[in-house]
Amino acid sequence: MSTLRLILADQLSHDLASLKDCELDNDWLLMVEVREEANYVKHHKKKIAFLFSAMRHFANELTGKGHQLVYTKYDGKDNKGSLFGEVKRLCEQKNIDKIILTHPGEYRVLVEMQSWQEKLNIAVEIRQDDRFLASLEEFASWAQGRKQLRMEFFYREMRKAWHFLMDGDKPVGDKWNFDSANRKALPKEMSPPQPTKFETDAITQEVLELVAKEFDDHFGQLENFHFAVTREQALVVLDEFISQRLVNFGDYQDAMVQGQPWMYHSHISFYLNCGLLTPKEVIEQAENAYRNGDAPLNAVEGFIRQVLGWREYVRGLYWLKMPDYKNENFLEATRSLPKFFWDANTKMNCLHQCIKETSENAYAHHIQRLMILGNFALLAGLHPDEVNEWYLIVYADAYEWVEMPNVTGMILFADGGLLASKPYAASGSYINKMSNYCKSCHYKVKDKNGSQACPFNYLYWDFLDRNKEKLGNNPRLGMPYRTLNKMTDEKRQIIQRDSQIFLQTLDTYEKV
Ligand code: FAD
Ligand code: DLZ
Ligand code: SF4
Structure with a gap:
């Protein structure tokens, strides 16, 4: 009888919890490239290439250390296409009486793993992931x-x-x-x-x-x-x-x-x-x-x-x-993700640059993710599900445990302030202060309204106005709300008009 130890793509550590006490001659290690994991969202090509290559290198290191390891390649002839399918296959081939796993990074994978003991009638042990510093x-x-x-x-x-x-x-x-x-x-x-x-x-x-x-x-x-x-x-x-x-x-x-x-x-x-x-x-x-x-x-x-x-x-x-966190939508945002999030085809230079670089590198640094892409998603009222899926797809470091709190909590304020004390909302002047994007933009960052004005400028005030009931009492938003309250009706109407025109154009997928 032997033990099966499954190692996921994000568990490439030699001192992984599920590798401790491993018996070289008796236990079987399993690593699998599977359709289900590579396609449950359509991950960036570089993210998949990175993980598959890192997995294959890691598997070689483990066999070099004397482990018995089965590695299923994505295009392997008998690949069952799912974590469970591959675990079951190995259980049938070898004399497995126990499965040892390390706690995964995504809730859906944990739920899946928790069903294996019953489905396979084999004892399953899920160990804490002690690579983190706080249990x-x-x-x-x-x-x-x-x-x-x-x-x-x-x-x-x-x-x-x-x-x-x-x-x-x-x-x-x-x-x-x-x-x-x-x-x-x-x-x-x-x-x-x-x-x-x-x-x-x-x-x-x-x-x-x-x-x-x-x-x-x-x-x-x-x-x-x-x-x-x-x-x-x-x-x-x-x-x-x-x-x-x-x-x-x-x-x-x-x-x-x-x-x-x-x-x-x-x-x-x-x-x-x-x-x-x-x-x-x-x-x-x-x-x-x-x-x-x-x-x-x-x-x-x-x-x-x-x-x-x-x-x-x-x-x-x-x-x-989790799992409730996945359904949070405090601001009741409903708008679909604009097409330019996929092709970078927008006249807003800051967004164009960040999306282009994301496509090239499967990477953007924090302030681009937060104050350009995230800020836009917040101000435009994009639906949390679509924004979460986009962030999970496009970055090579994205797994739900780290992506979702950053999107739902940090950029969209969709958890109602559990993570952030106020929404990270900003107008064009912040972007102009922290970057040189505005210098080569179609829009004018100094203009507050009109067809040439930076959309972040009117969207910022429109966002506060639209969400006044939910955000108006936030002590950290006292200043902007006082400014908004002092605006003339005419000024507010102009802001609303510009925002409506912009957001309607966004919905038609016309270039903005
Ligand atoms: P550095 O700027 O050099 O920071 C050092 C390290 O600190 C990072 O490698 C990372 O491990 C950690 N870190 C920094 N900020 C955060 C944070 N907010 N949350 C968690 N860890 C952090 N990070 C991910 O690892 N995966 C994601 O899917 C992810 N999605 C994000 C989505 C949004 C909307 C936002 C605003 C941030 C997201 N982040 C995510 C956090 C952060 O942007 C990235 O960790 C960082 O850009 C990675 O680049 P770096 O290694 O050069 O980080
Ligand atoms: C993200 C990803 C991809 C693209 N492919 C695989 C895979 O083929 N095999 C695998 O074990 N894991 C993969 N992953 C990571 C998982 O989808 C999942 O995000 C983490 O394992 C959760 O801990
Ligand atoms: Fe972005 Fe506005 Fe600056 Fe253009 S002017 S780069 S849209 S902040």
Whole structure:
């Protein structure tokens, strides 16, 4: 009798919970490329290529360590097309009396796994995913009894619990948060370094050909694939971030520059989320850079907050609130996703640039996802289901546990303020301050109304006006609502008229 241990595409870690206590000669490891997972949303071509290549490399490492492993390729002749189908097939072929799994990253996969014991009549053990720094129980106990689940307070607890960036029981620098120093636009003379790129090897080449053939109708470009596909390569990306970019990460964290999709960000979310890097090692390296005098505190604290704070927090929130979280739509948004989210064919230059780069790279940095794409989705009242699906498709780091709280909670305020204390809504002047997109735009960022005016300008006020009943009492929106209330009726009507014309044109799929 032996044990089957299934390893999912985002579980590529040698010290994975379900690999602990594995008996080399007795147990069977299973990794599968399946139609169900690759098509339940039509993932970006680069995302599929990245995961399949990283899976194949990881499988080779495991067999190199002496494991017995069955690997099902996507175009394998007997591929059953689903996780369950492949697990069942192996159970029938080998003498399996137990299945060991690591907790998956998506609720639908967990529900599926929980049905296997009964369906197969074989014992199934689902182990906690201990690659995260907060267990689901720890998050739930932090959340219990709190009216508001603010990330900032969770993050402080995590700093203390793990003793990251602490001097005794005090935060280094005597402050928990250095965000106020992290909102600079990029000076013209500065040019961020190129991202770390890798040549494709024979394994990746084979996967690229497979993806070109099988996923031709999926979003995004496959050309210029340069992601890391092994832990060794992912460590190089991390090293280069720490030595070349971290120093400027804080200052320019919110900056956007046309033609610079990578900026001073780390580009490690792909690797953290699929298991090639661990959050602990990433945080330790960043802290060491500060302690060695190689990076300033605002950069290091800002970076650690993303990984130790936001990343752990959104995971805890997702599992605490699922499955209801999926149906949240506090602002009752109903509009369909505009076609330009797929083809970048819009006269709004900020959106055009961010969608084009997303298509090319399966990546956009945080402030593009939040303040350009997300801000537009919020102001235009796009339906949470469609926005969630789009974000899950287009980014190579997207799994529901991290994508959904960022979309439903952070950008759409669809959870009514569970995650964010106010909607991240902004007019064109914010975008103009933090980027150079407006300089080459068809629309005029300084114009507030009329056919030439930046649509973000009137949509911003129209959004507040439309949602006054639900947002008017939010203490953090006091200022804009006071300004709105002081506007003349005529001004408000002009805002409404411009917004209606714009949104109706959007609905007809005409170019805006
Ligand atoms: P950096 O800017 O260098 O940040 C360092 C790390 O911090 C990231 O690698 C990531 O692991 C973590 N991090 C930063 N912000 C967040 C956050 N808000 N939530 C969780 N982790 C965070 N991140 C994903 O990993 N997958 C997603 O599907 C995803 N969808 C998003 C959707 C929206 C609408 C928004 C606003 C943000 C989303 N993010 C997502 C968070 C963030 O944008 C990405 O983690 C980041 O852009 C990845 O690039 P980077 O590795 O260069 O990050
Ligand atoms: C995203 C994805 C894709 C594209 N393909 C596979 C696959 O073929 N096999 C697999 O095990 N996982 C895949 N995944 C990831 C899953 O859909 C799912 O998001 C995570 O495993 C949840 O933890
Ligand atoms: Fe975007 Fe408005 Fe600036 Fe154009 S003018 S780039 S639409 S913010």
